[in-house]
Amino acid sequence: MDLDYDRLVALRKQSAAWRLLTAGNAALMLSFFNKVFVEQGVRSIPGSELIERLDDELYALNERLGVGTFPQSAKAYLDLWSAPENGWLRKYYPPDSDEPHFDASAAVEKALSWVRSLEERSFVGTESRLNTIVDLLRQMTFGAETDPEARLAELMRRRHEINEEIARVEAGEVDVLGSAGLRDRYQQVTATAHGLLADFREVEANFRDLDRELRRKIAIWDGSKGRLLDEVLGSRESIAESDQGRSFQAFYDFLLTPRRQEELKKLLAEVESMDAIGEPDPRMRRMPRDWLEAAERTQATVRRLSDQLRRFLDDRVRSEDRRVMELVQGIESRALALRDVTHVDLAVELDAAAPAIVLPMERPLYTPVTRAPIDSTGIQAGDDEFAADALFEATYVDTARLAATVHQALGSRAQVSLSEIVRDHPLQQGLAELVAYFALSDDGFTTVFDDGRREEISWAGEDGIQKFATVPVAIFARTSPGITWAQNQKEGR
Known part of the structure; x- marks a missing residue:
């Protein structure tokens, strides 16, 4: 993205994260949002509980900084932060609930990430990130290669490296990561894990934006219902078929595998027990669970939006049917008024009162023919005379x-x-x-x-x-x- 002057001016006006950083109470909001929605991993919290937590936070700050530092009530602050013109908190009503709930927006995650990047770090690792870059470039180049000879050469190179490493281990030469290498990689793991968790809020927000755009399109639609249905179904399908949707689904399937979950928990436990790590990040211990909860919440959001969209379409169809009935009744009333008027011919011919519709599933299934058993015992000769020559003309082949x-x-x-x-x-x-x-x-x-x-x-x-x-x-x-x-x-x- 080009960061020229006009682009930055527009971004400053439109970005909720930028407005949060320049707000007067930015320190209060960022510290409170980080404590509730990041450190404690809350994805949705009832309004009454969030007001109580913010009230305790305001009381402690006013006691320490002086009465009147934050004069408004906790509810007033939450209403201000969740206002549409700010958009730092998402205020919504879950199904079957009359109490508002709150959740941090993707802008809060972006602002917190930028603020964390301002802190000075005693250790800055670079080796692991360089290795990651090289590995990703290799995966991209190898994954896009269509020449079988080139793929085979790459596989042979990797096998040669593995064979060399096996030979060194068999000879007793074991390369062990040092303290700096372990800390470098652990720093990258924690940053990637927290960034991945933060991305779920943005993915969820993108799904809601798509749903909002579909509702707008339905509200102003003036074409046929069939075209509208094709448009809606195509747009809903585009969620799963988009690059973001496919990436999210692959991550979700990967995380739902029990073997992967056990492997992830085991690796985290072994890494945190290393002396070189020192004090591990406490949030990493619950990171797999937070990933699952965030992914399931995103999936639930998509399902809920689909149900709401279906009800929205049903209401629109019922409204249109009601309008059609009103028009039909108006036509009938006008026809009755003109029935007795001379020189007015109201006769009209219809091919049929209703279209003949035969659905495939309305056809009867195949019914096997029931074979009646034949009992040849007790046959008696009849009294009537008849020609039996045809019975003896049949050809029987043994x-x-x-x-x-x-x-x-x-x-x-x-x-x-x-x-x-x-x-x-x-x-x-x-x-x-x-x-x-x-x-x-x-x-x-x-x-x-x-x-x-x-x-x-x-x-x-x-x-x-x-x-x-x-x-x-x-x-x-x-x-x-x-x-x-x-x-x-x-x-x-």
Whole structure:
């Protein structure tokens, strides 16, 4: 961002953090906000409890600095700090609660971070930050590389470094971080952890800003409901699909993993027990829990905003439906008034009173056909005479005979084609018998069809005329090569 003169002037007018730093009671606000919302990790506090805490703080300061140093009441200060023109505290009413709650805004976190940077530090570490920069640059370069050869070269380089380190450890050469290195890295860990926790307030504020923009768009919308719904759903989806949304979701999924939580707690405990660290930061002990609470609060904010937006849309739809009914009633009243007026034709034709809408889920599911059992016992001959010739014209093909023919043709061979079987055992029942060969099912062989090749099967019809059928090549292959059909028949299988 370019910090030219005009940009800084606009930023001074718009930034709530800048206004906080230049306010008359900046020291009171920053010290109180830091104690409640940062050191104690409060994300939401009832108004009555916050007034009580601020009242105690004001009483102690007036006793020490003199009566009248802070003349206003605690409630008056909170109302001033949460006013829209200041925006240092967010005042809101949670669901099912008639008491206001307060939370620090992202501007408070930014102002506190800048004030902390003004303090002189007895130790300023630089090595760990340089290593972090190099590691991040490597991750970016390696992650964006599409050339497999380049990726393989980088992996080989990392493996070579690991192998060298393993060899040094096996030889007894162990590189141990010194006191300065440990303090350097711990300083960076604490700064990053606190900054990450502070960022959640800004992420939550960004979600609320997006929701506010959607409400404004809905309020001034003059198009169709379908386009409005597409616009709203697309905007809500953009939260999760944005870079910020994807980064937040990845962090949330990472933190929710039980294995990661246990690993994080174990690492924090081991680091705080090191002598080089000295007095560890007490806030780091509860940092994983604060991260979870802040992340869950952000998720809850998104869910709550979605529910409120849905109710907002429902109210708007009901309002529009009410307006439509008023227009229809007005048309009906006008039509009734003109019904008896001569030379006025009010007849109109409609294709249908309502559109025919058939939703996919309204279609009935598939219902299996119930097969009725057939009882063949107790059949008696009828008295009436009727022609039964059709019952004897049906062609029945004995598949057991055909299977036995296939087994005989296989003999000791592993496979035999259908044309070879028909050549040795001509078809007796014509096309019906040929089709039955294709549908044979037997445990001793399997049927394989070669659609790429064709063969011609012939047979003599009842009228003596030779008939032909061109079919795919069918091959019967034995499934049990070691046992022939003759052996099965001999052993009674």
